[in-house]
Amino acid sequence: MNRRILLILILIIALGISGCSPAKEIVEEQIQEPEENKEPEEVQPIKPVISVVTTLFPQFDFARSIGGEYIDVTLLLPPGIEAHSFEPTPQDIVKLLKADLLLYTGELMEPWIINIILNLENENVMVIDLSKNIQLIEMEEDDNDHSHTRSHDDGELDPHYWTNPNMAIIMVDTIVEAFVSIDPDNSNVYFSNGEMLKNDLVTLDQDIREVLSKTESDTIISGGHFAFGYFAKEYNLKHLSPYKGFSPNAEPSPQSITSLINTVREKKVNAIFYEELIDPKVGRTIVEETGVELLLLHGAHNLSKDEIESGITYIEIMYQNLENLKLGLGYNE
Numbered sequence: 001m002n003r004r005i006l007l008i009l010i011l012i013i014a015l016g017i018s019g020c021s022p023a024k025e026i027v028e029e030q031i032q033e034p035e036e037n038k039e040p041e042e043v044q045p046i047k048p049v050i051s052v053v054t055t056l057f058p059q060f061d062f063a064r065s066i067g068g069e070y071i072d073v074t075l076l077l078p079p080g081i082e083a084h085s086f087e088p089t090p091q092d093i094v095k096l097l098k099a100d101l102l103l104y105t106g107e108l109m110e111p112w113i114i115n116i117i118l119n120l121e122n123e124n125v126m127v128i129d130l131s132k133n134i135q136l137i138e139m140e141e142d143d144n145d146h147s148h149t150r151s152h153d154d155g156e157l158d159p160h161y162w163t164n165p166n167m168a169i170i171m172v173d174t175i176v177e178a179f180v181s182i183d184p185d186n187s188n189v190y191f192s193n194g195e196m197l198k199n200d201l202v203t204l205d206q207d208i209r210e211v212l213s214k215t216e217s218d219t220i221i222s223g224g225h226f227a228f229g230y231f232a233k234e235y236n237l238k239h240l241s242p243y244k245g246f247s248p249n250a251e252p253s254p255q256s257i258t259s260l261i262n263t264v265r266e267k268k269v270n271a272i273f274y275e276e277l278i279d280p281k282v283g284r285t286i287v288e289e290t291g292v293e294l295l296l297l298h299g300a301h302n303l304s305k306d307e308i309e310s311g312i313t314y315i316e317i318m319y320q321n322l323e324n325l326k327l328g329l330g331y332n333e
C-alpha cells in the first residue's frame, strides 16, 4: 500500500467517524423527543397531602385504605418487633415531629406515648387516641382453675380492642374524621374509602358469626398472651390461657401450664393457639404433652418482614384466623 492510498483511507475513516457522530445524535434526539413531549400528558401521581405515622398495624392498614394516594403513612414499629415491648428511638421521635398526624392505640398499649404527647405539644402534629370512642373492657378472668393466682390483675383494662371487627369500624370512623379535619378538600375520598372499608368489616363480622355458629367448641385455648378478649366477648367465646396480664415476657407458672394441659386432655380439644411474633414455647410444651395441633391466632399488633412485603391486610389476617378457628374449634358445615 503506498502512502497516498493510506492517507486517503485515513481521511475516509476520519470523515466517516466525524460524519457519523452528529447523525447519531440526531437519531437519539428524535427518539427522545416524543417521550419528552408525552410527559405532561401522563397522569401525574398525586402528591400526598397528609403525612401519617401509626403505632400498630391495624391503624396503618386502615389509614392506607382510607387515605390511598392522598396520604403518606409510616408504621412506627419495625417489621417483626413485638409490640408490647416496643420503645420509640430518637429517630422515631424525629419522624413524629415531621408528621401531620399520629394514630395510636391507647395509653395501655403504648405507655410511652404520654411523654411523646408532651414533646409534641408545641408542634403541628395532630395526635389521635383511637380508643377515644371505644368502651374498653376489663381483661376477663379465664375459666381455668388457676385463676385465683391472678387476683392482683383485677381491673386491668384490655388494650386489644382492634381484634373485634366492630371496634375496627369505630377506628375507621375516627381515622376518617382526622383526615377530613386535616384535609377537608379531599373529604369525599376519605368518606367513600372509609365506607368501603367498613362494608368489608361488616361482612367479616357476619362471616365470623356464621362460622362460629357451626363450631363444636366455644373455647379458645391459647398458649400465649391472649389478644382476643374483645373478639371472644363479641362472639360469645370462652378462652383459657396460662398467662396473666399482657406482658409477653412474663412467664406463666408451672402450675398454670399443668392445669391447662389437664384441661386440654379433659375437654378433648383439637388445638391450642399461639400468637404472632413470639416464640410459642409454652404452646409447644402443651402440644408435646397432649398431641393437639398448634395453630396461629394472629393478633395483628405488628407483622413480620415477609408479611409486610406481601401486602396482607387486617381483614385478610382475620380471615386466616377464622380458618384456624374452624380447625381448632371443630367446624361442621
Ligand SMILES: [Zn+2]
Residues within 6 Å of the ligand: 084, 160, 225, 226, 227, 246, 299, 301
Ligand atoms: Zn398484645
